[in-house]
Amino acid sequence: MKQIGKRLIELLLFLLILSFISFLIMKLTPGDPVRFMLNVDDVSISEEQIESLREELGFNDPVYIQFGRWVLRFFQFDLGQSFMTNQPVTEELAKRIPASLALTFSALLILTVISVPIGTLSALYKDTWVDHLSRAFALIGASVPSFWLGLLFIQLFSVRLGWLPSMGKGTILHMILPSLTLGLVMAAVYVRLLRSSLLESLGQDFIKSAKARGLSSSRIFFFHAFRHSLIPVITVLGVSLGSLLGGAVIIEVLFAYPGVGKLAVDAIVRRDYPVIQGYILFMGLFVVTINILVDLSYRFLNPEIRLKELDRN
Amino acid sequence: MIQTLLLSRNPYRVVILVLLALSVILMTVPVLVPFDPNHVDMGNRLQPISVEHLLGTDHLGRDLFSRILVGAQTTVGTSIFVLSIALLIGIPIGLISGYIGGRIDRMMMRVVDAFLAFPDYLVAIVLSGLLGPGMINLVIAIVTVKWVGYTRLVRSTVLSEKQKDYIAGAKINGLSSFQILLKHMIPHILGNVMVLATLDIGKIILMIAALSYIGLGAQPPSPEWGAMLNEGKSFFYNAPQLMIIPGLSIMIIVFIFNLLGDYLRDRFDVKDQKGGL
Amino acid sequence: MSVLKIENLTIKKQEETIVDNVCIDIKAGEWLALVGESGSGKSVTATVIGGLLPKALKIESGNILLENQNILNLNERAFRKIRGKQISYIFQDYQGAFSPFIKIGKQFDEMLASHTTWKKRERVELTLHMLDSVNLSAQQVYNNYPFQLSGGQVQRAAIAIATILKPKLLIADEPTTALDSLTSLKVLELIYNLKEQTGCAVLFITHDLRHVKKYANNLSIMLRGKLVEYGDKKEIVEKPKHEYTKQLLSAIPPLRNSPTRLLTINTEKEKEVTIV
Numbered sequence A: 001m002k003q004i005g006k007r008l009i010e011l012l013l014f015l016l017i018l019s020f021i022s023f024l025i026m027k028l029t030p031g032d033p034v035r036f037m038l039n040v041d042d043v044s045i046s047e048e049q050i051e052s053l054r055e056e057l058g059f060n061d062p063v064y065i066q067f068g069r070w071v072l073r074f075f076q077f078d079l080g081q082s083f084m085t086n087q088p089v090t091e092e093l094a095k096r097i098p099a100s101l102a103l104t105f106s107a108l109l110i111l112t113v114i115s116v117p118i119g120t121l122s123a124l125y126k127d128t129w130v131d132h133l134s135r136a137f138a139l140i141g142a143s144v145p146s147f148w149l150g151l152l153f154i155q156l157f158s159v160r161l162g163w164l165p166s167m168g169k170g171t172i173l174h175m176i177l178p179s180l181t182l183g184l185v186m187a188a189v190y191v192r193l194l195r196s197s198l199l200e201s202l203g204q205d206f207i208k209s210a211k212a213r214g215l216s217s218s219r220i221f222f223f224h225a226f227r228h229s230l231i232p233v234i235t236v237l238g239v240s241l242g243s244l245l246g247g248a249v250i251i252e253v254l255f256a257y258p259g260v261g262k263l264a265v266d267a268i269v270r271r272d273y274p275v276i277q278g279y280i281l282f283m284g285l286f287v288v289t290i291n292i293l294v295d296l297s298y299r300f301l302n303p304e305i306r307l308k309e310l311d312r313n
Numbered sequence B: 001m002i003q004t005l006l007l008s009r010n011p012y013r014v015v016i017l018v019l020l021a022l023s024v025i026l027m028t029v030p031v032l033v034p035f036d037p038n039h040v041d042m043g044n045r046l047q048p049i050s051v052e053h054l055l056g057t058d059h060l061g062r063d064l065f066s067r068i069l070v071g072a073q074t075t076v077g078t079s080i081f082v083l084s085i086a087l088l089i090g091i092p093i094g095l096i097s098g099y100i101g102g103r104i105d106r107m108m109m110r111v112v113d114a115f116l117a118f119p120d121y122l123v124a125i126v127l128s129g130l131l132g133p134g135m136i137n138l139v140i141a142i143v144t145v146k147w148v149g150y151t152r153l154v155r156s157t158v159l160s161e162k163q164k165d166y167i168a169g170a171k172i173n174g175l176s177s178f179q180i181l182l183k184h185m186i187p188h189i190l191g192n193v194m195v196l197a198t199l200d201i202g203k204i205i206l207m208i209a210a211l212s213y214i215g216l217g218a219q220p221p222s223p224e225w226g227a228m229l230n231e232g233k234s235f236f237y238n239a240p241q242l243m244i245i246p247g248l249s250i251m252i253i254v255f256i257f258n259l260l261g262d263y264l265r266d267r268f269d270v271k272d273q274k275g276g277l
Numbered sequence C: 001m002s003v004l005k006i007e008n009l010t011i012k013k014q015e016e017t018i019v020d021n022v023c024i025d026i027k028a029g030e031w032l033a034l035v036g037e038s039g040s041g042k043s044v045t046a047t048v049i050g051g052l053l054p055k056a057l058k059i060e061s062g063n064i065l066l067e068n069q070n071i072l073n074l075n076e077r078a079f080r081k082i083r084g085k086q087i088s089y090i091f092q093d094y095q096g097a098f099s100p101f102i103k104i105g106k107q108f109d110e111m112l113a114s115h116t117t118w119k120k121r122e123r124v125e126l127t128l129h130m131l132d133s134v135n136l137s138a139q140q141v142y143n144n145y146p147f148q149l150s151g152g153q154v155q156r157a158a159i160a161i162a163t164i165l166k167p168k169l170l171i172a173d174e175p176t177t178a179l180d181s182l183t184s185l186k187v188l189e190l191i192y193n194l195k196e197q198t199g200c201a202v203l204f205i206t207h208d209l210r211h212v213k214k215y216a217n218n219l220s221i222m223l224r225g226k227l228v229e230y231g232d233k234k235e236i237v238e239k240p241k242h243e244y245t246k247q248l249l250s251a252i253p254p255l256r257n258s259p260t261r262l263l264t265i266n267t268e269k270e271k272e273v274t275i276v
Helices: A002-028 A033-039 A047-055 A063-076 A089-122 A129-143 A146-160 A175-204 A205-212 A219-255 A260-270 A273-301 A304-313 B002-007 B012-034 B064-100 B100-117 B120-131 B135-162 B165-172 B177-213 B227-234 B241-268 C042-047 C074-084 C106-116 C120-133 C137-141 C153-163 C181-198 C233-238 C243-251
Strands: C002-013 C016-025 C030-037 C059-067 C087-092 C169-173 C202-206 C218-223 C226-231
Touching: A002 A063, A002 A273, A002 B227, A063 A146, A089 A129, A089 A175, A089 A260, A089 A273, A129 A175, A129 B241, A146 A175, A146 A219, A146 B177, A146 B227, A146 B241, A146 C074, A175 A219, A205 A219, A205 C087, A219 A260, A219 A273, A219 B120, A219 B177, A219 C106, A260 A273, A260 B120, A273 A304, A273 B120, B012 B064, B012 B177, B012 B241, B064 B100, B064 B135, B064 B177, B064 B227, B064 B241, B100 B135, B120 B135, B120 B177, B135 B177, B165 B177, B177 B227, B177 B241, B177 C074, C002 C042, C002 C202, C016 C030, C016 C042, C016 C202, C016 C218, C016 C226, C042 C059, C042 C169, C042 C202, C087 C153, C106 C120, C106 C137, C106 C153, C120 C137, C137 C243, C153 C181, C169 C181, C181 C202, C218 C233, C218 C243, C226 C233, C226 C243
Parallel strands: C030 C202, C030 C218, C087 C169, C169 C202
Antiparallel strands: C002 C016, C002 C059, C218 C226
């Protein structure tokens, strides 16, 4: 309980810093958002109009007042309105988040389904053709540009074969190509990681001891080695859930998939500051949540940490 | 001499060899390029592969082969540039942080952790987007995400080496901190940094291409592979090479660096791994 | 009756001979000490008996008989049934005796379950009894993870799990090297007591003659893959034949002096920084 409380305070602090940074970025970056806003309409605008809008949006106030206002609003879950659509940013995000999460987790599923068996076989049959093949897969997978692979998939499965839709959202079919692309490219890293982690576990003395006790190979592998190998894998997985979402941005743009990533890129191009800020905060929250979950999963996988903490409390 | 270089298994030499070969190729690009990569010739659009246009022409009649060659300069050159700056920032900070330790170290690590908390693609996208599209801003954005890795690596190498007896021995023999740093630490750090850097180059190339693809990096008509892919994708039906060739080029160059990184990692990994059951 | 008989065993690593024409005969209730420096081939001899030879090593010739059954021809499956039940091991590195993230009791249980058809209750009872007999507080250790125990405790638990099925042969591969001297003595005594109780044979591998003096019946000295001396302990200690044995014996320090290292034992591994 103490741990969770400490975590929550850290989280709050982190959010405050994050909101400050995102606010600062906005202020320091070149380009006048007001002009961007008005240029969208393609009508000639007078200086007075710009000035009145600046006044209305509070851009003329001192910076610290702007920041104070921003923080206050932020803790009321009010991130302002999108310049593009005039909708509240929180609503815009809320509309898109489920789609992005669905994409991320189905990519994660594909990643697991691919990399666990390949990495395992590769370690079990080290230096045989199975291993060489899987290492080649890992190497090539790490070299393919994801957006290119996605384009090839679109050409093959949507244009040529007409099996799957290439763009948009709606059905499960729309998710297959994006998540396949994302999962496949990410899987390469995990094949390699799981292989080396398993090999390290298998070389440990406790495996020799288990063998000397006459346990069966499969038992040794799954109960003793595999679990031990999962700790580094989970660590990296936690870190890369973030990059999965980051990589998803590219994929979302490519497949015109209506997730937060696509929203963010559109917002960046149009300097829709409230949306960008909202995106940064959402990602920060997501990354921190994932880190906490990873920490908790250590506790489950590694009793040493769990028990040490019990001792301390 | 060339033969000994070719046959040697010294990893430093292998890296030097590959880098040398690469820079020679990149240097000779201007000589090899048959056409002006940006010369528009609407009468010659979407030409198929021919003797004159080795890879055909694009939707504006520009020679694809020339664009790919010049694009190699842009893509690989930029990523090496990005990496060098990241190294120049990351290594000294890591050295200082690890060697001095104490409060400075703790402060630095807070900063590093904050950077690492965010996925690199995200930071790069947001930063380069906010700074405005363009190659220079892209470089700034990627350097911002990449230097941290080196700081952390160098710091942890310094910390683990610092514990070892030979450093104590060197201290007893009266070497100054700076001499110890120079003579004993640098060789250890160099190996680790080299492995990470080679693996990173591939990632940086991919990142530059990806960001250029979504329009945040190189701008058309600049012949950058990612941007070319974006331009070429609409013409897949008539001229599939416009999309396939740039992608393939990215893949091949990244593959070479990954292969090199893989080899280096095996060479520097002292742990003897036993396999099978 | 011979429990273990090794006949003319030769093991090679590519061209290099690791074990050279070794013959060993251990009878029930006997404690045979196999002494040699690191790299002499003593540990390889230990691993080959249980069929745990690393892949890089090949058996060139020879037989290994466990109660007159040649076990070198056995397949992995059959070997697995012997390991832990008839031949069991105690290793030097006590930290590697148990899997780090599985409770001690569970590891006893999984071993018993894979060798016997006993019910859960019987397995628990025997485990607790065994832990008790190596002077551990049984209930507590049963529910502990390995990292919660001290080195000596883990090694005692390792001895308990090695002897729980009353093996015919217990191979102790430098079990005391990683422990401090007082704990070592306790462990040695424990192995001896268990040997007396179960009547098993002990093959005790060490680089240190001091660990041999009290309990061993027979002594064998290994040098560069060959057995240079083999026979009754007393006879060898009193009248060593081989020059190397004499060196070893003369290097045993008298009790009051601080221990010195055997010169011949200095291997590559032990590069030490001499601070003048």
